[in-house]
Amino acid sequence: MPNEAVLAPPAAAAAPRKGRRPASRSFWRNVLRRILRDPVTLACAVILLAIVLAAAFAPAIAPHDPYRTSMLRRLLAPGENPSYPLGTDELGRDLLSRLIYGGRLSLFMGFAPVVLATLVGSLFGILAGYAGGRVNMLIMRAIDVFYAFPSVLLAVAISGVLGAGIGNTIFSLTLVLVPPIARVAESVTTQVRTQDYIEAARATGASGWRIVTGHVVSNVTGPILSYASTLISVSIVLASGLSFLGLGIKPPEPEWGLMLNTLRQSIYVAPVNAVLPGVAIFATSMCFNLMSDGIRAAMDVKQ
């Protein structure tokens, strides 16, 4: 196939390339301009950026070692001791440091399963949607089997069987997220497949492979990605939930869900401390949702 640009996934195709098509560059400039005009999206982006940067540069930013315990400083309230601005947990570890380090795992658990599930789910979904008929039946019914379980239950069941640990958690979350993504991919592909421009592409002599990789993929990527981006927050919450149940990250690793679990017993003694990891989870997932909405709106060419 001579046309590399068509075969590349649209995210890559849309990135500025040398020399050709100033239009694609102005498209991304337009997207950026629209985002800059949207205060909610902008605020969420700033918050997320702060969380991501803090997690990335945790060793430089965190005031204390997140693993160092102290029986003397247990459950200090926020502000009680100026060198522990957010207080300490039930083992006297600095909460701020643990939250900063915890962002690393929590963000990773938000992204990794979604990325994997998007790749696998779109592959199955696009295949099912474009092929139609029996292939569609086979793939989609197989996926429905997974879809029949509530996502939390499924994640708990798989993690329960496989045991705790990062790898197992990513695997179980990926398995949970594949069905919804595949479904969205399938329905969007089915819609796109019947569009006139697909027939028009056939009329210009394009092969099935070219139509799928060129026209179908580029037309379904937007909807799939914008749906997948809403799953990042779901994934963060699910991963935290698994850790909370003792099925995800193992102590003493700092992870927001796990911290929520271990601080749970102290909720009557130090309620603010106990709530802080939950606030971090909530803020991060909320920001992801709002930002993905904003980006989707900004990327809609027709607005």
Added chain:
Amino acid sequence: MSLMTASPRRPAAPLVAVDDLTVRFVSRDLDLSVVNGVSFTLEPGETLCLLGESGSGKSVTLRALMRLFPPTARLGGRVTVDGVDVLALDERRLRAVRGSLVAMIFQEPMTALDPVFTVGRQIAETIVFHEGASYRAADRRALELFDLVQIPSAARRLDAYPHELSGGLRQRAMIAMALACRPKVLLADEPTTALDATVQIQILLLLRALQRELGMATIVVTHDLGVACETADRIAVMYAGRFVETGDVEQVIDTPRHPYTRGLLRSTVQGAAKGARLTPIAGAPPDLADLPPGCSFAPRCPDAREACLAASPDLYRPAPGQGARCLGYAPDLAFEASPPLTPAEKDLAA
């Protein structure tokens, strides 16, 4: 329009030869005979207009020239374009024919252009694919094509997305895309139906000019008599998957022979008929899954007689160059001898 079987091996073979084409769409519950024996030939530079109402098989006939069908289609007969037996090609060779030897203009340019690529990119892609040209060369050619279809500030418009263009410009871009690989046969499926009345005539004039300039054989599908008059050299009126009347434009419009054509002309607004009531054709088109054995128009025909129900009539020649699939023009007197059909008999036949 010759009914002779055209052999592609003959030196003077026509550019396009369709012989006894049949198309059925077969699924588990349904067997639709959409095209039931269509034959025609077409020379370079000629324009044939397929005229008919929805479901008459005109678009399907058109698509047969590049075999653009879903897998449920069952094809019969013979379609030869420039010596190539289109119905016998394998997938790969068929793709090479589509877009380069035979190209197509679609009805609705908004939906027939991919919304996520610029129009220039879509044209260049076709050129790169068929001619193996570099993108740089393809871009240059796309610019020439945009000039050819008279798109103002062509260079800028190449970088536009389909939704950024007006309907008329979009259809021009669509035409440019069809012309990209210098096709010998241009197919146009209701090219002006989706456009404003003011833009329609511009597009028709453009099509006519391009077709003359480039010497393409053109087939235009339309249900609009005005479009047919404006573009065509010859007209073929289709009903229930058959040509019921064929001839030069003037012949068909001025002296329609088939009762269906006459009905069609009577039910169209024409300048002279201002204030007069239009006469619609009574009844509805036949069910393609269950066609009557006789003339498929007989149940709606004001002149139908008993003989019409016996067998589907041949294409008779009421005048030189003109054909009508109506028993009334048969050389024998079976038609005159049989009694007219009563409305009840017509209902029964339908």
